[in-house]
Amino acid sequence: MNARAxxxxxxxxxxxxxxxxxxxxxxxxxxxxxxxxxxxxxxGRMPAxxxxxxCRVWDxxxxxxxxxxxxxxxxDDEQEWTFAP
Numbered sequence: 001m002n003a004r005a006x007x008x009x010x011x012x013x014x015x016x017x018x019x020x021x022x023x024x025x026x027x028x029x030x031x032x033x034x035x036x037x038x039x040x041x042x043x044g045r046m047p048a049x050x051x052x053x054x055c056r057v058w059d060x061x062x063x064x065x066x067x068x069x070x071x072x073x074x075x076d077d078e079q080e081w082t083f084a085p
Contacts, residue, residue, distance in 0.1 A: 020058065021058050022056070022058075023038075026046075029060070030063060030066075047065075
């Protein structure tokens with residue numbers, strides 16, 4: 001049986017950038033489980049979603065800002081690191 005190879009598209013090789021993420025994607029993006037993400041949203045440490053028609057999405061920029069706040073924001077960037085010789 002000779003199966004015909006499907007052409008590889010750019011989207012198959014590299015993910016399409018998106019601004020809105022669904023719950024599981026948003027949780028993965030910030031590095032936690034979906035249930036932990038729900039707790040972070042409930043206590044206000046992560047932003048609330050909004051609805052587009054029947055789909056709930058999180059804005060990736062809002063996730064970035066909330067994650068920066070959890071990590072200490074720009075203060076971490078200002079730390080000086082020293083390395084042992």
